[in-house]
Structure formats: structure tokens, C-alpha cells
Amino acid sequence: MLIPLAEATAEVCGGKAGGLGALLRAGFPVPDGVVVPPDGLDVDELGRWLASAGDPPVAVRSSASNEDTALTSAAGQHDSFLAVQGVTAVVDAVRACRSSLWSPRATAYRKGSAVPSMSVIVQHHVDADISGVLFTGPTTVIEASWGLGPTVVEGRTTPDHYEITAGSVTSTIPDKPTSLHRDGSGLITRAVPAMRRRTPTLTDATAVRLANLGHCVASLLGAPQDIEWAIAGDALWLLQTRPITAELPRSADPHPAPLTGTPGSHGTATGPARIVRGPADFPHVIPGDILVCPHTDPAWTPLLTIAAGVITETGGLLSHAAIVAREHGIPAVLAVPHATTKIRNDTPTTLHGTTGTIHLQPKPEQRV
Incomplete structure (x- = not known):
């Protein structure tokens, strides 16, 4: 039986779905969806939900019981899929998410601990113009690039870097040569036009808005948060939130290095x-x-x-x-x-x- 994402809890649906469920219940901007629980997959029910939503492109995302917890993030260790469309493709993606529990990377990450249970989120896909990650704290750190989020979270480009303290913004804007986008029911990497490669993805006002939203999420959940977000047109969406599991390095080196x-x-x-x-x-x-x-x-x-x-x-x-x-x-x-x-x-x-x-x-x- 499918569980509405707004009703998801970490105990039943894993940390990723539980975090998004808490945000939806509190009124934060999260794309709606459902959760396929670990103990079953009703293809007909999933097909009916997709049809009722107009058969949109969806994101199919892992939500394992050891994922997005206060002790382990399992960041990137299980498979997730963007721009999936049609019930057959969605069912295949759900099964691939579950199978990724036994991938070499997930096995290495667990270091011999028990295999977790795997719920799977099926959620409306966001065609992001800009996306990234933020870490809350006294200084909020935001990283952003053009297009969909894997460019940032998979480290395939060096993103814009923003630090926001008490409403004051400092930024570093590197060259961003490529961006990732949906193309039908697939993904395509495009060259960023030369005039935009060193253009800031965020205005200072948007960076402050994201930082303030991040602090509201951290206050709701009671701990500093690692948040994935996306902007599509004028809409800002929160795609994931999890506790920060390790402190960011901050120091400067007084000694020159090659x-x-x-x-x-x-x-x-x-x-x-x-x-x-x-x-x-x-x-x-x-x-x-x-x-x-x-x-x-x-x-x-x-x-x-x-x-x-x-x-x-x-x-x-x-x-x-x-x-x-x-x-x-x-x-x-x-x-x-x-x-x-x-x-x-x-x-x-x-x-x-x-x-x-x-x-x-x-x-x-x-x-x-």
C-alpha cells in the first residue's frame, strides 16, 4: 500500500522520506509524492496514482533506514533516478533503488553492519533552472549551479559558493561549463553559454532567502541540516533534508603551497x-x-x-x-x-x- 509522502515518518519510510514528510506537514515547499514501503510494490496502485497525477515525469529516490540519519547520511550510496515517466519505467526504477542496497559502494559504506530496509519515494520531478545544497549553521553555506542537482551533489562541476552570516553574503563564483537538464524522459548535459559560465546563479537576496528557509527547517527538526533545493522559474523547492553528520573545515593556511x-x-x-x-x-x-x-x-x-x-x-x-x-x-x-x-x-x-x-x-x- 502506497503511503502519501505527507504522511511519511522515518520509522516506517526511512530518513529521507521521513524528513520530507515532516516538511510537508509543516507547510514547506516540497514536491508531492508517495512512498513505496519496504514490504511490497502494488504495480496497479502505483499506476493509478501516476494516472491521477497526469502521468508526470517523476523522481524515484531511495529512502533506506540507514539513510539521512543523525549518524549516517549514506550520501549518494543508493540509486535514485530523475525524469522517469510511465508506469513501467517507474516500477523498474523502484526495483533498481531496492537492488542498490547490495551495490559495492553501499556495501562498503555499511562496513559490515546489517542491510537496512529500503522504502522508495516517487515524487514529482522539478525541472530546475538552478539547484544546489545548503548547510545550516551560524554561517549558512550554500553551493549552487545551473540546471539539475546531480551536477552539484556528484561533484561534476565546481559550484558557486555562498556564505551567509547575519544577512551578510560573501561569494565565490567559478567557471561552470556544463549543466544537467531533463530532455523528455531522460537527462542531457548541455554546455552553459559563455556569458553565463561565470555569472552568479543566486542574487544576494535569494541566498539570504534560502539561508532563512534553511534555519526554519533546522528549527523544525531540532538540529543543523544538510538540505538539497531547487529553483524552477520563481518557485523554490526543498528536495531533501537530513542532519549534518560531520563538521565543515573552515581554517585558512598561513603557509604557501604549490x-x-x-x-x-x-x-x-x-x-x-x-x-x-x-x-x-x-x-x-x-x-x-x-x-x-x-x-x-x-x-x-x-x-x-x-x-x-x-x-x-x-x-x-x-x-x-x-x-x-x-x-x-x-x-x-x-x-x-x-x-x-x-x-x-x-x-x-x-x-x-x-x-x-x-x-x-x-x-x-x-x-x-
């Missing part, structure tokens, strides 16, 4: 650099390596159980990979331009995840 980036996860690590451009490079990683990647993908979670640290060329402080690195206690430095070409395999590398700095030593003999 390479610098965004502090992503606290700590310092030293080890040989290992360039990882995709799954074909996974077998070359050994315990203690420093991963150097164009970006990180949730599928790379097993590497975070053996790596000493992570360096990426793109990505933001609030991306899934950065969140998981902080939960695992692995130092990370993000958005280091051309890191995979400036750092060579086996180069002894020290990264300071709290300060965003990287120091290199002369490369030793090639290991065998």
Missing part, C-alpha cells in the same frame, strides 16, 4: 599519489594512496575505505563525496584545477584537508 583548493574534509594525510580517472584505474589503488581524480562518484566509495586522502579537480564542499569523506575521517581537498596532470603517479603527496593545501615531494622510483 597547489591549493577547497578544504573538503578535516585532517592531514601523506602518501603516494594515485591518478584515478575511472573504474579501470581502481585495481591500481592500494591502501595508503592519495586519490587524485577529475571528480569523485558515489560508486567510488569502496576506494574511500583504503585511501589516505582525496584530491579532486572539480566539486564542492557539500557534494556527496565530500560528505562521505568527512564521515570516514579521510582528508580531502576539492576543486584543484588540473590536479591529474600537475600531480604524477607515485609522487609523495601531503594534503591538508582543513586548509585546502597540497605539498609535493620529488617523485621516487616507480613502484612495481
Whole structure:
């Protein structure tokens, strides 16, 4: 039996659905939907709900019992799907969400703990013009980019970065070359027009509005929150909220370094650099390596159980990979331009995840 999203609780429907249900009941702007509980899937009932809604494109999203809790975020560890349309495709996506409980990345993330139960959210898809993530706190941190949210949460671009304290906004606006959009019942990556690549995605007024909304959510739920959001036209939507599981790095480094980036996860690590451009490079990683990647993908979670640290060329402080690195206690430095070409395999590398700095030593003999 389907559960209306507005009636979802974390105890029955998992943390993600429970958080959204609480927001809907409090009147926050959340796209409506239903929850498929762990113990069944009535295809006919799901088809009737889709038909009653006009068969819209939907987001099919995991909501496992170990997801979006105060101790574990499981950020990006289970599959979710955007722009799904038609009952057959939706049913396939629901089943794929459930199957992702046994993926290598989800298994590695659990570290041997029990397999959780999996509810699945089927929710109206938002065709976002701008999307991102915010972390509430005395200083609210917002990261944003053009188009749909995976560009930000998967670290595939370096997003605009905003910090809001007592209504005052500071921002960093990098180059944003690509954006993700719905194209029919699929997704397409588009080149951002040159004049918009360094244009701020948010005005200061919108950044303050998002920060204020985030504080209202945190007040309702009783803890600082990690919130995914989207703007479509003039409408602002909240797509997910969960407790913040690890503190953001904030310190500045008084010492110059040959390479610098965004502090992503606290700590310092030293080890040989290992360039990882995709799954074909996974077998070359050994315990203690420093991963150097164009970006990180949730599928790379097993590497975070053996790596000493992570360096990426793109990505933001609030991306899934950065969140998981902080939960695992692995130092990370993000958005280091051309890191995979400036750092060579086996180069002894020290990264300071709290300060965003990287120091290199002369490369030793090639290991065998």
C-alpha cells in the first residue's frame, strides 16, 4: 500500500522520506509524492496514482533506514533516478533503488553492519533552472549551479559558493561549463553559454532567502541540516533534508603551497599519489594512496575505505563525496584545477584537508 509522502515518518519510510514528510506537514515547499514501503510494490496502485497525477515525469529516490540519519547520511550510496515517466519505467526504477542496497559502494559504506530496509519515494520531478545544497549553521553555506542537482551533489562541476552570516553574503563564483537538464524522459548535459559560465546563479537576496528557509527547517527538526533545493522559474523547492553528520573545515593556511583548493574534509594525510580517472584505474589503488581524480562518484566509495586522502579537480564542499569523506575521517581537498596532470603517479603527496593545501615531494622510483 502506497503511503502519501505527507504522511511519511522515518520509522516506517526511512530518513529521507521521513524528513520530507515532516516538511510537508509543516507547510514547506516540497514536491508531492508517495512512498513505496519496504514490504511490497502494488504495480496497479502505483499506476493509478501516476494516472491521477497526469502521468508526470517523476523522481524515484531511495529512502533506506540507514539513510539521512543523525549518524549516517549514506550520501549518494543508493540509486535514485530523475525524469522517469510511465508506469513501467517507474516500477523498474523502484526495483533498481531496492537492488542498490547490495551495490559495492553501499556495501562498503555499511562496513559490515546489517542491510537496512529500503522504502522508495516517487515524487514529482522539478525541472530546475538552478539547484544546489545548503548547510545550516551560524554561517549558512550554500553551493549552487545551473540546471539539475546531480551536477552539484556528484561533484561534476565546481559550484558557486555562498556564505551567509547575519544577512551578510560573501561569494565565490567559478567557471561552470556544463549543466544537467531533463530532455523528455531522460537527462542531457548541455554546455552553459559563455556569458553565463561565470555569472552568479543566486542574487544576494535569494541566498539570504534560502539561508532563512534553511534555519526554519533546522528549527523544525531540532538540529543543523544538510538540505538539497531547487529553483524552477520563481518557485523554490526543498528536495531533501537530513542532519549534518560531520563538521565543515573552515581554517585558512598561513603557509604557501604549490597547489591549493577547497578544504573538503578535516585532517592531514601523506602518501603516494594515485591518478584515478575511472573504474579501470581502481585495481591500481592500494591502501595508503592519495586519490587524485577529475571528480569523485558515489560508486567510488569502496576506494574511500583504503585511501589516505582525496584530491579532486572539480566539486564542492557539500557534494556527496565530500560528505562521505568527512564521515570516514579521510582528508580531502576539492576543486584543484588540473590536479591529474600537475600531480604524477607515485609522487609523495601531503594534503591538508582543513586548509585546502597540497605539498609535493620529488617523485621516487616507480613502484612495481
